[in-house]
Amino acid sequence: MDNILAILPQQLVFGLALGTVYGLIALGYTMVYGILFMINFAHGEIFMVGAYVGWWALTLLLQAQPGGLHAAWALPLMLLPAMLFTGVLGMGLERFAYRPLYLRGATRLGPLISAVGASFFLQNLVMLTQGARMKVYMTGVLFPRGWRIQVFGASISALVIVMFVVAGLMMWGLHLLVQRTTLGRSIRAVAEDREMAAIMGVNVRRVIAATFFLGSALGGAGGVLVGLYYTQIDFFMGYSAGLKAFTAAVLGGIGNIRGAMLGGLILGLVESLAVTFMNPAYKDVVAFVILILVLVFRPTGLLGETVAEQEKV
């Protein structure tokens, strides 16, 4: 028991960091759901592609400056291309895999099935072009093992702090964008009443595309952070990470941006605590137990609104 208490603070910090990254990925699910009422099941693969683009960026950087990388500028140079690439990829999926279906007024099932197809397509595309074997992130070059701080007996690595800060800043940035800018207002307007938004003069298609760009770019950034943390990536990594982020989105209340952040944090914490007290083999089970419990007992999630038309007097 003493052992457990000694590593508890560490596990909590780790859980927070992992949780913010889950939240970051969950935002992609929740934003798309909020605006189109569809689950973009290819989002996990977008995250995976982000991890690959980040890996390529790191590899190129290492070739250009062998031995001379510093996280302060190398990390942004990995995140930026990953986010741009995945953002455009998300827009491409929307344009070619979903829009033709939802515009034709197909059932909600249509885009969903298309998303599952897109997910397989991306997995296989990456496997064929990048190989089926895992790739190794040279995390140690950016964040040497010795970079740690001690807080309340917890030994926290610099990378965990960076994950937490980067993911947190991105969430904060998204929050500001959605709450304070014209684009954010039009996203919220389209989410609440698409036809009325069009009547205000909003170009609804462009807003939907922008939403896909933002959500996918955040997912891509999540891929880079997760790649750095676990140091190994493969074409299948989006499957379980995607399901976990989806769980986080549902837990917080799908369609609700703050809910995705909260759901991610809770999921990260619960998962890292579970690993502390139970056999780590059950780590992945925790997320899916939560998913099932939420779906059974509180399908609207923690911050989700009950879907009832407001009474109009």
Added chain:
Amino acid sequence: MLKLTGVVTHYGPLLVLKSVTLEVRAGEIVCLLGGNASGKSTTMKTILGLVRLTAGRVEFDSQRIDGMPTETIVRRGISLVPEARRIFTRMTVWENLAMGAFTRHKAADLTDDLERVYTLFPRLQERRHQLGGTLSGGEQQMLAIGRALMARPRLLLMDEPSMGLAPVLVDQVFDIIQAINQLGTTILIVEQNAPVALSIASRGYVLQNGRIVVHDTASALLATDHIRRAYLGED
């Protein structure tokens, strides 16, 4: 200013507007009357390009606007106060008004227009930080009108502005509509409450089963007994 000629529209296979021809001249208040399911709201949606027409034409300022995307039509100067208000319930009053000004970008104009709307509806200024969904029905109607005015429309479409409001509020809303018209905005009102609408309108059309069946001046329509009985829902 606005001219519909032989407009025909379908919802899927269902024929909704069979032949609608009407005209709104600059400066007028025109009302479009008719019972439930006569095609009034569809006419509004057709003007705004939300419903495609299968035949006929819609002209605004002598230019065809049918077939244009909704946001282009709105940018040309047509705003809608929709049926059941449909304000953005999860946005504040101020944000709703800002959405109304979406087609325009200069911050200075925005301040002027906000001032105008707040003068017209002081209640909205008091509640500008409140969420739209927390307003009363009457306040929501004011917000819906204010939001439409923020686009500085030259033609304002109003779909059932009296719906669900207490009689006192109905009179207030129609006073405001008249005031807006006197400030230079042309108005087309769709209403079931014919007497009130005709009292401020100059001309009226009666829509029945997707066809314009009667067209006359407002006073003539109010005076004609058989029209009142047949189309305006009075005994």
